[in-house]
Amino acid sequence: MEPYDESSLDEGLVPAHVDPFVEALQERILGAPLDLDRRAVAREVGVSFRTAERFWHALGFPPVTDGAHAFSRTDLKALEIIAELVRSGRLDESTALGLTRAFARTTDRLSVWQTSLLAEALSPWQQGDVELSRAHLAEGHDSTRAEPDESTARAAVSALAELADELEPLLVYAWRRHLTSAVARMVSDADPVAMGPGGLRRCVGFADLVAFTSLVRRLSERELARVVQQFEAVCSDVITAHGGRVIKTVGDEVLFVAKVPADGARIALDLVAAIHADDMLPPVRLGLAYGPVVSRLGDVFGTTVNKAARLTAVAPRGRILVDDVLAQELVDAPGLVTVKQRSRTLRGVGVVTPSLLSPGLGDSLLA
Structure with missing residues (x-):
């Protein structure tokens, strides 16, 4: 894992404008403000920018411009964990990034799935709220579309932000439960007698x-x-x-x-x-x-x-x-x-x- 080097920084992409409402919810979910730029994160962890960028890409996120406050202390902590696993020799960098990618792909679908479920539950058409449904139609929203209208979307993400702390232990529990099944299955499958010809x-x-x-x-x-x-x-x-x-x-x-x-x-x-x-x-x-x-x-x-x-x-x-x-x-x-x-x-x-x-x-x- 390469050490931090100022010269390794490049331009990156200019971040899109973030709705203040969304920004506040992101901070609430992360539990920390987005007050760090990529230079600060790489410097504090003591890794090269390119290493930090590889980790960020493994998480499934696009690059951001230098100087943009797009990271929090939680991002820094996560990178520190990966960096320490590699430095200690417990994982090589390729494996560490592979594990990160596995977390990212799974939780990306999980997050989209959960936001969609909650939006559907809060939809006026799903709840049978005739008056609210008429109001939404009057605003020009198409009731046949799968995507929620703006008010439903905002209500759903607000509810998820409220539930995040309660849902997090369930995520960890489910992962550990499936991990126990996976390790038992791997050991069983490795048995040449059980595996068969x-x-x-x-x-x-x-x-x-x-x-x-x-x-x-x-x-x-x-x-x-x-x-x-x-x-x-x-x-x-x-x-x-x-x-x-x-x-x-x-x-x-x-x-x-x-x-x-x-x-x-x-x-x-x-x-x-x-x-x-x-x-x-x-x-x-x-x-x-x-x-x-x-x-x-x-x-x-x-x-x-x-x-x-x-x-x-x-x-x-x-x-x-x-x-x-x-x-x-x-x-x-x-x-x-x-x-x-x-x-x-x-x-x-x-x-x-x-x-x-x-x-x-x-x-x-x-x-």
Whole structure:
């Protein structure tokens, strides 16, 4: 980590004008005023400006102009922590910045998610406040838009500033809880007996809402946002109930994994049933595959993932297709039945003979 050097400073970008209301809220959330410029932060921590800038970029923020008071004592403290980890030799700079980037990407989405949720909760249309809704319409706000109007946005961010101190311990708690699960999973996956031949093996599933494109054309932005939010909530509840993990959601799709093949199959069946029972959501189709995966930075890659995605694309409406490997794994699983389908060629995968997955006798797929 390079020491502080005045000559390393460059011009940076001119910061945009900040609304005084927003500036006051930022100070309240940070717990300290924005009274430091980048030169002061780098100097006090004793690192080069370029090191400080790399940390700032890893957090996902653009550069600011020299002399602009865009930093607080909390920013300085965070940089001190990273600098000390590197100086002590506990982390190299690349790893320290990688960990910072992981925090940044996760908390960026978390922050946007939470502000959106609160804005929706405070929306006059969501609350059913007819008079306030009429007033907002009279002001020219479009009630079909997903973004909140100015008064709702200001109310939401004010409420979040009030709640920040209470929510912070929950964030730390959730991180530590997930960290305990992650370390246990890593140790278990490193066991050569548990890992099995071919490396790390997982049941990988893709769930995809049917005819989502036509839904986009038919619904307003606000209605579409509610559909996506409901889809994510249902998927998260069902997947975690069976011990699976949501890897990522992208609008009308969710990617999940399960360690035990039968658990992955039951997730898929319960997703079809739960989404069928939800009047807000269109039908779903799923593809499942079992085999080796490459796990990297919270995501999964490899042929097994590609196969699950391709099977989803050809799965019938409200149905689940599984690859031949998973079908074989499910032969003796109670309450699970697979029926072989015709072979087909999947782009980027090759010839696959999928099977249709359904519950055992006495159960209904759409119960």
